[in-house]
Amino acid sequence: MTSPRKAKRGIPPKSDFNVWYPAIIEIADLVDKRYPIKGMDVWKPYGLSTMNLIDGLARSEMTRTGHQEYNFPLLVPEDLLEKENRLVSKLKAAREAGVDPSELRMDDDNSGFKKEVYWVTRGGENELEVPMFLRPTSETPMYTMFSLWVRSHADLPLKTFQIVNTFRYETKQTRSFIRVREIHFFEAHTVHADEDGANRQIEEDAEMVQRILHDLCLPSIVSKRPVWDTFPGAWFSKAADVVMPNGRTLQVATYHHYRDQWADTFDLSYEAADGQTKLCHQTTFGMSERLLGAVVGMHGDDNGLILPPSVAPFQVILMPVAAHADDSVIPAVEALADELSSAGIRVKIDDRDVRPGVKHYDWEIRGAPIRLELGPRDIAKGKCIISLRTGGKMAPPIDGIASTVSDALDSMADELRLRANRNFEDLVKPLPPLVGEEGNLEFAEQFEKGIVYEVAFDGNDSDAEVLEKLTGMTLLGDCDHSFVEPHVCVITGKSTQRRQYIARMY
């Protein structure tokens, strides 16, 4: 009975996730993908409002932790990139020379970002003497300025962030919110007097990520990326990955500890209290519209989106019923809207002249957490009808509606967390043990596609390569929560508490 209705809006079943995801973001009016450049979608008001609310979560974390918002230019002159590339090459060479070579995996060449950026080579009719590129991230422009701003230990720590668009010339397949060419990017950059200060920043970043993901009702895996997967400019990188319903992981946040490697290149030093000149230590913390991609992918269902109350543009949709027949309905709905708004709840009155069913379906598709109906019969009884997007209807009294609604929003967020955790548990399993000789290893049990595997792993780079080849998946790195009891490493057989996950990553 339900299929003809769905067919009307053409929502594919969510079990077919790879079809459902691209369809739902357009049907729910988040973006229009028809703009004729690959990987560049038009943000529509509903999608943009949602993204702005997500940014709001990041901003309030930034404010809470004493970061200040900046806005750096979009264009970067080529010579600064060369500075960065030299740094990256130098670090890479050092790493190759200094570190145990078995922990390294070589890349063919190392031209840094050069290939992945958009270039601006002309101004009007003229060729530019120094070509410029669109920022793929903002280390280069920011650190150039930081070195002018930071002079004394009193200037530290410098905690900055910006929310801007960045550009990457993706040649692979793009996917809205997940892999795009114009990225809606959040980046925090900090400068500290010493390594310890940067360490504390990394801990603060970790906490902020968890608070934001809690608001978005998203469980995650936090791992320290393997050495061979770490951006060469970083001393180490940590990332939070969300397990999407198709079993792929989506990296939604990263934070890097740079130590003083960049400071050296960008001449970022300060005069300490004792008069000595010292190099700064730096960190970065990045997130993007992938957070929205994760929210859409994780919470939505066959009927459309489900937005967590924290980021739903409208938490309550008020639907006047039979207003054409009774003049008291509209004023009563407006009074309700005022009451809810003044309690800090985001509301919208849907007074379109369409049948009520249309309104219900529209807001169901767009994932509004609560729909509230009010008609003459309800007014007479002093009640209203509220329908929750996660399921269920109630008929609470109009009296005290603000607290009823805000309780309902809270319990809906809990329900979403519960569902997301269930998804996580369904899709994350221990890797079956390996049997056979080296070079001819096999899984003892059936190996499933679309599953993230938990694995005890204590091998080096080439062991990792064996494991990745065998599974066709990628190691996320050392998980923040190691095993309590020692486990046997799948490849080396050594006893270890190192817990890792191996997954197909987006």
Add this chain to the structure above:
RNA sequence: GGGCCUGUGGGUUAGUCUGGUCUAUGCUUGUUGCUUUGGGAGCAAUAGACCCUGGUUCAAAUCCAGGCAGGCCCA
């Protein structure tokens, strides 16, 4: 990185193989009017398309090449 497939009104689709009957089909959506209105209303009228560039040909939605865009598979 390698391979395969696709592109027709806002959406979806017929037609493409085998060039002419295409002045391009159906559904849906949009617009207008009337009747409706407590979970996707009905009737009537109306609007709207062959991805781009070039080639082959008397003739191209149809064949060829390139571009752009999208989808799928493998490393």
